[in-house]
Amino acid sequence: MSCIRYSWAHMGDYLDVTVDTPTLIGKFCITAADTDGFSEDLEDGFGKMLKIENYVENNFLGKSKLYDIRFKTAEAVYNMIIDNVDLYCEDRRIYLFHYNEDDAICYYSGLSREEAEKVAKEAVNAGEYWGSVISRHGYIIDEPSAAIAFCENLKDEHFIPTNAFERMLGLERS
Secondary structure, eight states: OOOOEEEEEEOSSEEEEEEEOSSEEEEEEEEGGGGTOOOOOGGGHHHHHHHHHHHHHHHGGGOTTEEEEEESSHHHHHHHHHTTOOEEETTTTEEEEEOSTTOOEEEEEOOOHHHHHHHHHHHHHHTOOGGGTOOSOOEEEOSHHHHHHHHHTTTTSEEEEHHHHHHHTTOOOO
16 A cells, blocks of 8 residues: 555646655646546546656656655655755745765755756756755765754745756756
């Protein structure tokens, strides 16, 4: 039995899906192409639900389409970063990423929405991650327990993976 709960809203040519797992709540979009088409026909509701759940089960762990994540634990924030998913939180103006093979994390604070858009464009154009093009000093937390403690204050915030932020701006990596 799955520990993942789903809900979705039909938004025209895509579904806006909310996924609730033991560690996080995430939102992402599924297009008709992602699920080999879905029907607006309510009579096909059960088949549509199975198709969506199958897509989520098979593709959710890649997290590539998540655009809004709220974590349930500090460990979940840390683990996603360590899984090489760079995160940006507009409300807290913070960008976090996996720093090294010793599982240190790095963060930049004070990154406004406008600055994040500029950094995203520069990073995509350079074929680099955001941290390589930010011109300010970042903060490294090299002890996992200290990093998890730092993430404790962030777990209830809304995050967007940087790759989703780039797609939202219409940017594509080659």
